[in-house]
Amino acid sequence: MDVTDPSGTTAEYENTVLADAGTRRDAGFADVSAAMREAAVGRLPLRRGVDLDLESLAREAGVDPSDARKAYPGEWDLLTDLVLSAYNAMGDAAERQSSGPADTIGSASAPSESYLARWVEVCLNVRRWALDHPDEYALIWAAPVPGYSAPPETMAAGARTVLALLATLHQAKEAGVLAPHAEDPALSEGMRRNVEPLTAGLLAGLPDPVVTRMLTAWTQLHGMLGFEAYGHIAGVAADPEAFFVHAATAMGVHVGLPRS
Template sequence: MVQRLKEEALRRIEGRHEVDLEPGAVARDAGVDAQDAARHFPDQEALMSALIVGAYNAVADSAEAAAEAAIAAGADPLRRWVAIWQGVREWAVAHPEEYVMLWGRPIPGYTAPPETVEAVGRIVGAMVAVLRDARKAGELTEDRPGEAPLSDGMLQNVRALGSGPLEGLPSGVVARMFVVWTQLHGMVGFEVNNHLAAVAVDPASVFEYGAGSMGEYIGLRRRADQ
């Protein structure tokens, strides 16, 4: 009996991820005419896509604005890198539900439209610009002595990612990008889901430290005055 109760409880918890965005119902609760709503959003998927594309573009705006401000301030590549990720974090903390919508558990049965790839590409593009500039300036460590060789599977991952926005970057840097991307989004998600409050007095400083550490890990050099 206890096991059956636990299984049913888990089933209900899993059900929390089911989303009901039927436009007519949303229009009613929003106090909007259902027919007018249907002209903008003919079905649930259209409404969800609008939310997701809008959120991705908003976080990209924040990351790009942070990058531009860092460049204007004369920041070096590592400081620019940290600024971009701080832009991502600041948006996420201000919009936790939207961040979880983007980088939380996928919505069952929903496939995001191609426009989301373009928006995510803007975030990645800001980071890649830092890496390319650092490489030109001789401030990007491409190979690490003693670093573990890439497995056949990881080489496949690197080739796939390296044929896109990271094309032309060293394979070691591309491989580290997998770790950096998941690590820093993991840190943001940890804070957004309120798992950091009990252990960190100053969450922003924890993230700044993590973003800087991941910047060094990917190959950006820390200057003596930092």
């Protein structure tokens, strides 16, 4: 026996029932998808975990586990050693100078165009290190390892790269060629809170406009490095190094280094 909707035919009623069922299925699928996404997002921090079980690492390294425990009482001690090694390796790269005429850049009497060249050289050296050691770079510049708090000594090692860039700025300032940008807007209260600790610490001796622009350049540098080291540059720049050199040069001029 056919069951019909009082207001229409059997076929019309069946179409309505099927449409309602499809809507319910769609809603159910959306509910399942939302629940699955929420559960999956909750697991994403686990990707930032590191497996540093000392005994298994000792076996893999061919080291007696008791010797491993003497060297590293806990997993965080080993992680700190890895962090320090990565920061220092990046600092070594930043401080490395070319074997050509740029070796004279360290003196305050160097030609003004050398300051920008040295800035770009430091940036390029750090880029090359990051691309050659993406896992070490990610360890210190990607998302923090859950539960780990880096000890103060890692900060000194981590500062070496920025100090290499700051050395160029200080040398240009001493030579009278560092050019703060007069058109910069007055600092807001929030930016004042950002800048004051820097001018009293790591960036002491530099004008406020240079400090604010250095903060921009520093964050842009690591944004660019992460973009390339983590594989996001493909399809964006046919020649990634040429793009990087162009951007690093622009950052140096932005901070106040002369083009010539």
